[in-house]
Amino acid sequence: MADERITTSDMPPHTTIIERRSSGGTVLLAVVLLIAVLIGGFYLFSRQSAQNGKDAAITSAAKSVGGAADKVGDAVGGEK
Numbered sequence: 001m002a003d004e005r006i007t008t009s010d011m012p013p014h015t016t017i018i019e020r021r022s023s024g025g026t027v028l029l030a031v032v033l034l035i036a037v038l039i040g041g042f043y044l045f046s047r048q049s050a051q052n053g054k055d056a057a058i059t060s061a062a063k064s065v066g067g068a069a070d071k072v073g074d075a076v077g078g079e080k
Helices: 025-078
Strands: 003-009 015-021
Touching: none
Parallel strands: none
Antiparallel strands: 003 015
């Protein structure tokens, strides 16, 4: 929490001095939040790349099955 101390003087010239002191708690909280955001972002991006790898493998397998089906269809059609 910030501690404020206001000092005023009634003697000419009129001067007001405001001192504000804050603890390091705010900085510490900001650093912890930044680290949490960085870790969360890394986790999400690593999961996304793993999912992309799975999707690519499934797409490749589907193309292989489609190619094999075309060959079987050509072989069956050629026997007529």
